[in-house]
Amino acid sequence: MCRHNTSICATQPRFALQQFHRSSTAAAQVSHFLVASGVVLFVVAVFGLCVSWRLRRRSGDGATAERGARGCGVYGAMALVVMANVIISSAIVYRYVMQARLDVDEDLKYAMYQYFVDASSRDKLDSLHREFKCCGVKNYTDWTMATAGAVLGGRNASSLLKMAKWGEGDPRWIVEERPDATNVNNWHWTEKNASSWSKDKLAELLTNLEVSDSRGTCKIVDMPRCDGDAVANNRKAKLIFFYEWVIELKWAGETDDSDETIEGTVEIPNLSEEHDPEDVDVTVTVSSSSDKADALKELMRSKGTDLIRERLAAYISALKKGTMSVVPTV
Template sequence: MAKWGEGDPRWIVEERPDATNVNNWHWCEKNASGWSKEKFKLLFEGMTIDEPGLAKVTIKEVSKTEGEAMINNRKGKLIYFYEWVLKLEWEASLYEDPKKEVKGAMEIPNLSEENDASEVDVNVSLSAGGSKGEQVKEFLRKKGYKDIQDKIQEYIVALKREYATDLILPTKDQATTKSDKTCINSPPVEKSTNINVINTTNNLDKLDLGCKISTSSFTQTQNFKCTADDLYRALTQREVPNKRITQNWRFRSWPNGHYSEVVIDLVQKEDQTELTLTQTGIPSNDLERTREGWRNYYWESIKRTFGFGTMLI
């Protein structure tokens, strides 16, 4: 074993205060959900959005924070997973009539690592205020939402720069910080005596195709109260045969160049359309998130948006 400061660093065991996770090699996971919920309250509650001549809008409460946030450290690389649905309650003070009640809500349905802050939707609704309230709603929908996106960017920066700092553990002579993280030792690599397998692996390494990951697959079936033609157009917005859709699909957090394959088959029944989705090549640790994402953000949204949850007439 080489001494500290000498030799190839890949083979040196660092002297560590905590004597664990040398060179940050093992998989460490930190739950950021509780911290995120408190951060949302600090960022949003009390913030104001001003439109001169119309109203000053104040975020009174973060009334819904559904989702989770996790940070992983694998071989010294931080990987972020977060997916949130937020609801903000707002009130507005009209400049020409401060006593008039104007209030509503803003819902953020797609705050995740898949979207930049500028891509996050902010849906505005009005619960009281009449015609002036509608003007405030339109201001928030067309301009004011950008202030909300700026706060979302602050959350993303804080998550990556503040909360995740202790996942990269200290090296020699550095102190450690306790946190709610779990470290999982990497499994031992089995040696192979098959020369063909070894040569193939070496060739793949030279091609720099990225890390090898364990993958999974799943199949889902959903029934929609519509024709196959209507459902196909809702999924693709293209005039093509209405039976099968095949596409490459990935989360932005997956290793570069890694895509899963999604196949969607549509079968027209007497009073509904049966949709079957089969997805292969999903990183195993993302299987449940992917499965639930299709159900929550695609199938349920399609049924609500297009009315495909009701009976055909």
């Protein structure tokens, strides 16, 4: 299934999987009902068997006794056949339905794995998430167990709280600012776009960052890529921050015994509210191959990454302090 064709898995509509789970749940309930029906029929058959047996034993008439004997045989056979058929068929249905459900869940978990390791799968999944205004990448069960939201009268996926691109949200989510009304007690959801501020702040904190030791000196000289969004949301006077950034930095360095400039890059693929600064991935690469290049790369990897994470923590702190004005002072 998805293990052999990731594109199919990545483009499978979420509500189709939800419908499959509803169907499998209904089938399991039907199998339970069949088992219960079999038990009831078995009880009826046993009752009829007992009546026929008593009729046979208490009747002095040979014909009546014969009818009682036939009744015993019929009810006994019915009890055995019905009970066996219902139990066997129900067990088979339940087994295959639950196995299919487990297979779908496994394929979804594999799709989640592909999301993080394969760029093409990630692009397809991101397109799907934007189309349905949903994410689901926090937990694969958001795809399988959540309904299509308020349209179907069910619950939304928990990771719907994960930020959508600014401007791509449903306008119904945000309360319109009106000159004749006030957001009393900060009840309604409000948003403040902090993306532009964040890009400037990240550039300020990360560029010109310098680290040195006996091996040489390295300095971050540019931030060619900073893709993502940052939003501060208010609900009932409570601030909720969402940010998600993919950052690429360029660094250059020199060893103490040479004027040769060594260049490389630093990639930060997962700066988001889901990760603490110390858990953010920081990958250092170098553009050349030599002992000096390896020494400076190790300098950036050992000391530079710690300093970068400190600056990322400073950005998060500044984001929260700088967007406190999202809460009205009414």
